[in-house]
Amino acid sequence: MSDVPSLVIIGGSNSLLRNGWVDQLKKLHPEPERVVNLSIGAATTAMGIYRLLSSTDLPPNPVIIWEYALNEANYSAHHQPVGVLLYHLRWLFEICARRGYPVLPVLLYNKAEATDEELHPYREKLASLLKRYQLKPVDARRFWRLRFAHLTPDRLYKDNPHYATDTQFPRALAKLVLARAAGAVIPRDTKPGNGLAGRDLRILAPSDSDARAFSNRILSCDIFPLTRSREIQMQGQLLACFLISSPNEAAIVFRSARGRRGPFSAQIGASESGPALQLKHLLLWNPQNPPLEVDGCLTITPRQKPLRGPIVQHTMAWRGPPKGEAEADPSRQGGVIGLLAEVGI
Structure with missing residues (x-):
């Protein structure tokens, strides 16, 4: 070597x-x-x-x-x-x-x-x-x-x-x-203060049996379609959600006993270049709405027709409720693949 x-x-x-x-x-x-x-x-x-x-x-x-x-x-x-x-x-x-x-x-x-x-x-x-x-x-x-x-x-x-x-x-x-x-260095926080000690990040996913295998030239993973609610047992704070997105997804809400975040659009634009299914993320907090605290069960719920317009983040879109094509053709259906959570250690 x-x-x-x-x-x-x-x-x-x-x-x-x-x-x-x-x-x-x-x-x-x-x-x-x-x-x-x-x-x-x-x-x-x-x-x-x-x-x-x-x-x-x-x-x-x-x-x-x-x-x-x-x-x-x-x-x-x-x-x-x-x-x-x-x-x-x-x-x-x-x-x-x-x-x-x-x-x-x-x-x-x-x-x-x-x-x-x-x-x-x-x-x-x-x-x-x-x-x-x-x-x-x-x-x-x-x-x-x-x-x-x-x-x-x-x-x-x-x-x-x-x-x-x-x-x-x-x-x-x-x-x-x-x-x-060759001269790169290991990061060292010169102002640690109330830093990240005592915490860690975890990638979490549902454990449901109806996951669908997904694979392309970049990654292979399980997709949990947004056709019903999903539950994840966790203790910590919710930072982000990772999706295989399509132009025909529902909006999604994240809920725990401590509160809720969303709804967020899980759709990509129909005219966006690239494949019909794409790896995307949702960033689930901001300074006004800090990371959702979860102490037990996190529920991810699809909203086909949200009562209010969903949050549409950069590179995402919202064309209205899904049209039903994805259910007829599962190969056109995306879903959740994982969550990013900050947990205690």
Whole structure:
């Protein structure tokens, strides 16, 4: 085995592009089988946590490459609180610290950010958090301005959120990431205070017997269709829900003896590009509605016709109640695959 570290990438759609920077990273690594890409597009760090905690074939002693800054800037621009996004990122750093995984943040930017047409408050708060954890990122905007200023923004980017893959920039960025990965450090919170000690994260799922197996090129899992209520026994706080979503899902409500959250739309847009079934997440709390406390039974209830319009988060949609096509054809039906819960240890 070479001295080049194993790499695990968790990031958005730029990390999934054919001939993009991660493809180039695999070509540059002396043992490309030790580059594991767990990225999921149109998501945030919460999805990265799900992928990391549910993965069973991580290489030994990897460096975790985090590339969700661009996505989270977009989520924050669509009313997702920055505090929620960065709390999940703190948890990612905590998980990596407990496992002894170094972390290298790779900061990508929307085209409008790279040209300073857009400024997201998320970026400044992210920079403060990385400094707090003593993590020095690879900054793609700075790298472009220093080394690739001859590329115009229109040449550097395919569209606003995606870099072009037919320039030398993705390969050069991959070279920089590979060089910096060798010096990546384990996150260390320099301001622990009332930190995350005494708590942990768990991926939980129903135990019902009517789960349906789902598999694609990214993951294999069990789907629990949103055709009836589901129960999960747990003690802790509910942070997020992971779904296989389609354009024809119900709204869902999460309820415990301590309260409820929702309804949330579980639908994706009918015109959204990509497959009819897609891995999505719902972030189930905000500063005004803290994580739902559960001490026993959590019930997930589908609402075919919610009394009020459901909460529609970024990348989701609501076209009204399901039309019934999914029940007639289960292959078009999604459902819950897991929950992210913060629990005591």
